[in-house]
Amino acid sequence: MPSKFLDEARDPLIIAEGWMKDGKDVAIATVVETWGSAPRPVGSHLVIDAEGTFHGSVSGGCVEGAVISEALDVIESGKPKMLEFGVADETAWQVGLSCGGRIRVYVERLG
Amino acid sequence: MSSDWVEAMDPFALKTLNAERRARRAAILVTDIGDGRDRVVKEGDAVAGDLGIAIVKAFRTGLSGAVDAEGRQFFLNVHLPQPRLVVIGAVHISQALAPMAKIAGFPLEIIDPRTAFASDDRFPDVTLHAEWPEDVLKHCPLDRYAALAAVTHDPKIDDFALKAALDAECFYVGALGSRKTHAKRVERLLGMGATPDQIERINAPIGLDIGAANPAEIAVAVLAQVIAAFRSRGLGAKAKSEAA
Numbered sequence A: 001m002p003s004k005f006l007d008e009a010r011d012p013l014i015i016a017e018g019w020m021k022d023g024k025d026v027a028i029a030t031v032v033e034t035w036g037s038a039p040r041p042v043g044s045h046l047v048i049d050a051e052g053t054f055h056g057s058v059s060g061g062c063v064e065g066a067v068i069s070e071a072l073d074v075i076e077s078g079k080p081k082m083l084e085f086g087v088a089d090e091t092a093w094q095v096g097l098s099c100g101g102r103i104r105v106y107v108e109r110l111g
Numbered sequence B: 001m002s003s004d005w006v007e008a009m010d011p012f013a014l015k016t017l018n019a020e021r022r023a024r025r026a027a028i029l030v031t032d033i034g035d036g037r038d039r040v041v042k043e044g045d046a047v048a049g050d051l052g053i054a055i056v057k058a059f060r061t062g063l064s065g066a067v068d069a070e071g072r073q074f075f076l077n078v079h080l081p082q083p084r085l086v087v088i089g090a091v092h093i094s095q096a097l098a099p100m101a102k103i104a105g106f107p108l109e110i111i112d113p114r115t116a117f118a119s120d121d122r123f124p125d126v127t128l129h130a131e132w133p134e135d136v137l138k139h140c141p142l143d144r145y146a147a148l149a150a151v152t153h154d155p156k157i158d159d160f161a162l163k164a165a166l167d168a169e170c171f172y173v174g175a176l177g178s179r180k181t182h183a184k185r186v187e188r189l190l191g192m193g194a195t196p197d198q199i200e201r202i203n204a205p206i207g208l209d210i211g212a213a214n215p216a217e218i219a220v221a222v223l224a225q226v227i228a229a230f231r232s233r234g235l236g237a238k239a240k241s242e243a244a
Helices: A012-021 A066-078 B011-022 B047-060 B092-104 B133-139 B153-168 B179-189 B196-200 B215-231 B233-241
Strands: A026-037 A045-049 A055-056 A081-085 A102-109 B027-032 B038-042 B063-069 B072-080 B086-087 B108-111 B127-129 B145-148 B172-175
Touching: A012 A026, A012 A045, A012 A102, A012 B011, A026 A066, A026 B153, A026 B172, A055 A066, A066 A081, A066 A102, A081 B011, A102 B145, B011 B027, B011 B038, B011 B063, B011 B072, B027 B215, B047 B063, B047 B072, B086 B092, B092 B108, B092 B215, B108 B133, B133 B153, B145 B153, B145 B215, B153 B172, B153 B179, B172 B215, B179 B196
Parallel strands: B086 B108, B086 B145, B108 B127, B145 B172
Antiparallel strands: A026 A045, A026 A102, A045 A055, A081 A102, B027 B038, B027 B072, B063 B072
């Protein structure tokens, strides 16, 4: 029964559970650490299916693209990844946070 | 780093967590960073040792993060229910408060058995119950993540809801009325079995003291007070964890 307390159509973890029920492969990305002014707090989720469909956010949209492509790898390999994004951090990632913060994002497969 | 995290998220833990969230109960997904194992801790579950202390603190502050305990590292992802605002009284103040609360991110509902007040015409796009608080709260009980503002001025409508809010430990309880009105209300609530500690928790006169002079300004004062009450939950614990 749908909950009257959650916005089920937009809630990443509810969506991930639904995808799992539908037999889809799913990855869950979680902000596990932030430094400075990060757009989304620790604990925020982005969920991704094997087609690259996604819901939720781990930043203000700055690094979602990179997280999604990493998530597709994680779904494929089953191996989790820890990603780190900072401002104009060109050595590690081609994408950065415009707000000046740094975030660490953990990406794992569901099941 | 990734080599520390060996397992995927446990589907059973996700289901358990979502069931708690759907039921509007607080829960924490505790992941052991050493072996990647997930478990869901519900509010009130006993957890021993330093991890237990960290969990109690996390429930209070609502802050997720890594915790060192028992020589291991854990990631606590805290899921608190969204705070909601229940207003007793479909009055002029509530008409201003409804859109403001929506913008501030507090789902709001209004309860008032007086159908002339609680009309869709006066409150478009608002969850409105033209019923007695006794009846509405039976089906949709208050909890620690609810704020209650009683603004009818009518003891027949306000009193039951105020007592229910105190018993449910709502994070905010406010009541409209002058000090004189409130003194009489205190007598009635004590007569209904409220304790002096509970009475202390009522914000009356309602709203932050910003010199509000009309219904819309009172609505601002009430909303600001609700936000202050929510954000100061467990503030001591938060300051301590940041200092550590």
